[in-house]
Structure formats: C-alpha cells, structure tokens
Amino acid sequence: MAKRNAVFVCQSCGAVYNRWKGKCEACGGWNTVVEEVSEAAPMAGPGPRLARAGKGRVFALEGLTGDAKEPPRTPARIGELDRVTGGGFVRGSVILIGGDPGIGKSTLLMQASAALARAGERVCYISGEEAVGQVRLRAERLGLADSPVELAAQTNVEDIVATLSQGRQPALAVIDSIQTMWTETVESAPGTVTQVRASAQALIRFAKTTGTAVILVGHVTKDGQIAGPRVVEHMVDAVVSFEGDSAHHFRILRANKNRFGPTDEIGVFEMTGKGLAEVVNPSALFLEGRDMSAPGTAVFAGMEGTRPLLVEVQALVAPTSLGTPRRAVVGWDPARLSMVVAVLEAHGGLKLGMHDIYLNIAGGLKIAEPAADLAAAAALVSSLSGAPLPADAVYFGEIALSGGVRPVSQAPARMKEAAKLGFSSAVAPSARREGIETPPLEAREIGHIGDLVATIAARSPRRREPIS
The missing domain is CATH 3.30.230.10 (Ribosomal Protein S5; domain 2)
Structure with a gap:
C-alpha cells in the first residue's frame, strides 16, 4: 500500500521542509511555504537492492571527434521568432515562455501555430485557461480561423500525452499554461511546485521520446520572474521572456537560455489590431x-x-x-x-x-x-x-x-x-x-x-x- 507523505514546499523557489515555516530560508519569501501531500511507493527490502548493486547495464563511450550534425529544426515562419530560437524549433525540444498577463504570449503562439499548420505540419494547441470557444474567438480576430490547428481545453497531463500520441506525430504542441496542468502521479493542487515539476517532467519526456517540439507557457511573478520552481527552467531546453508594457505598442522577445541557439538575440514585434507584426527595422x-x-x-x-x-x-x-x-x-x-x-x-x-x-x-x-x-x-x-x-x-x-x-x-x-x-x-x-x-x-x-x-x-x- 502506498504511503502518504506530507511535506512543506516553498511555492517561490521549491525548497522542501519537514514542517511549516513562516519564512523560506532559501529565498527569504514570507508565507510561501505550503503543505503538499504526495503518495510514495513502499520501499523495497535491502535484499533486491543489494543484489542489483554493481550489475548496471554497460553502455558505450564515444570520443569528441565525429560528425557534429546540426539538430533538425522546424521554422516557425515568423522571422523574429526564428531569430530568437536560432532558426526554428528543434525537434524534441521544450521551450518555456513567460511574460506579464496580456502581453501577447497566446497571440504570438497562435500566430506561430497557424503558420506551421498552414505549411502542412500537425500543430496542437492545448489550453488550460480558456475554453475552445475563447481560443476560436482569438483566432477569428487575428484572421487565422481557417488554419488547421487542432484545439483542446484540457489540464490532465496523462490525457494530453495519450491524445497527442495518436495519429501523425505533431510538429509542435503548445501548453497554455503549465501552471494549470496536473498529473495523477502527484496528489497536490494544480499550480503548486510539486504539480508544476511533475507535469513539466511528463511533457518533457513526451517531447524527447516522440520528437515533438513543446512550448510551455509560464506565469510570471511581480518581479517579472517565471512563477514556479527554478528547477523547471533547468529542465527545459530554452527559456524565453516576452517583455513590454501597456504604455508602449511594441514587444521584445528575448532568450534567457537556449541550448540550441544564441541567448543574446532579440525579436521585436509591434502590437496591432491584427495581432503581433514583425518590426524589420527596430532602430527607426x-x-x-x-x-x-x-x-x-x-x-x-x-x-x-x-x-x-x-x-x-x-x-x-x-x-x-x-x-x-x-x-x-x-x-x-x-x-x-x-x-x-x-x-x-x-x-x-x-x-x-x-x-x-x-x-x-x-x-x-x-x-x-x-x-x-x-x-x-x-x-x-x-x-x-x-x-x-x-x-x-x-x-x-x-x-x-x-x-x-x-x-x-x-x-x-x-x-x-x-x-x-x-x-x-x-x-x-x-x-x-x-x-x-x-x-x-x-x-x-x-x-x-x-x-x-x-x-x-x-x-x-x-x-x-x-x-x-
């Protein structure tokens, strides 16, 4: 029988304690430590663990010399987005994109999804915050309603992975947002550190095994940092921030981490009535x-x-x-x-x-x-x-x-x-x-x-x- 373990996890940095604390000792945040309950499988006896010691599977080691091939990419067909990602989405990569509410994250991802779908690729847009009808309204406002993007309003990670695994392999899967996802392997509320970490791990495993590029949308805190544990940023392949404010009509897309491209490039967009338009000459x-x-x-x-x-x-x-x-x-x-x-x-x-x-x-x-x-x-x-x-x-x-x-x-x-x-x-x-x-x-x-x-x-x- 599975054993229920109660731990106290900081919702800002992911630090774990065995009892409640008013102030997190790791990040200094007040009232950020929340009790979470998880199910742990019973520990195996010492016999099997000792019997397996020293009998791991042997794998081959390789040298530094050899063919260094460029990883296959799928261009997003949006010049500024391709500039930041290094030429397109690498197959099997996971990108975490964050930005203030209303900055245009969903608009940009909808435009990128529509461009890929019109090019013949299978693209799936999974929304955990909006209904399918709301996503369709945004697509109609942007003039993208005729693009063959597959939509769903779902938050269960197991159901999402099972659905995406059916039929033709998707070239791109957008998860909006990771804070709304939950997995059955963890008994915690959606949005908690444990759920965000476990859900992200399941989606990353799906991306690596199938070759589908996955984009995770993340909420941001008052400081402008992506909410949730910092370990999620280490798990993904790229972390992209969408900057700007309501007082200006342009947006800056900046890569803070990218395993397959540069981290000092920026993409400049202008918010218009038809969505985000690329700015070819930002200096002007x-x-x-x-x-x-x-x-x-x-x-x-x-x-x-x-x-x-x-x-x-x-x-x-x-x-x-x-x-x-x-x-x-x-x-x-x-x-x-x-x-x-x-x-x-x-x-x-x-x-x-x-x-x-x-x-x-x-x-x-x-x-x-x-x-x-x-x-x-x-x-x-x-x-x-x-x-x-x-x-x-x-x-x-x-x-x-x-x-x-x-x-x-x-x-x-x-x-x-x-x-x-x-x-x-x-x-x-x-x-x-x-x-x-x-x-x-x-x-x-x-x-x-x-x-x-x-x-x-x-x-x-x-x-x-x-x-x-």
Missing part, C-alpha cells in the same frame, strides 16, 4: 518622434546579439532641495549610472552632488551593454549644461574608472546601422585601424571623459559660466 521605431533640439538626449548605437540597434538615451539633471539627491533610472542599470556620475565628478570636473538625476531609455527597452556609458554621460552633460547634442551623431563606448573611454566590440556594425538611418558622425573611443575598413560615417574619437565634457560645454549657451 525606437527613434520615432525624438526631439532633436532638446538638451539631455543622446542616440546610443548598441548591439543586441548580431543586430545593431539605435535607441535614445534621455537624461534630466535638475537642482534639488533635498538632503539626498534622487537617482531614478528606467531601462538601465542604476549601479552603472552611479559609476558614470562618480567618474564625471572625479575626472570631468562636474558637480552633480546637489542635483537630481533622471535617466530613461526611450521606448521602454532595457539596455545591459557597457557600451552605453558614453551615451549616458553625454546626455547627462548635455542636460546639465543646457547644450543640445548634434542631431546627426551617435555615441557608444565604455567608461573606465580612470576616466578613459575604452573601445567596444562590433564598432563597424554600429556605424553601418547609424549611417543607414541618416546619421553622419559617431562619437566613439579610439580604436586600432589595422585591418578595419573605412567607417561609413565620420568617427570623432574620444579618449578621455574630460574631452567629452569640454566638447559639449563649448556648445552650451551658458559656456561662460562654470558648469555646476
């Missing part, structure tokens, strides 16, 4: 409507994977009457801003200690590249001095603690993208010219942060007054 979208005559704005030539991307960096430096000046950052690392401000004070001769500083990446994009240091510094100096920066110039470069400006990678690609959008100059660190072709636009080399401050201050209408 992020620079749309910028005020070229206002001080405190600089255009940063960045890189997202192999794609050059131009975004506007906005800064506002204003005197404060508070004892502690404010430092507000949107879309950039606050610690990076503090470092740039310290370097400007120590090596640039600026006095920012009694000023509030606000920094924003226009459009809601999040930048994590150190090459944005020079653009942020230029925007800060421009706002403080009241001098507008040249409208036809882009900025990129990493600032060192000594005040020097260090070169960054892929400078020719950044300049080429800027030249394509009509920019004529690039303010960048000096770089070695051996083996580098002539840049497509004028390069204004900056070797020290003091040179940048002097150049911008010379353009200021208050240049006769000290910058303070």
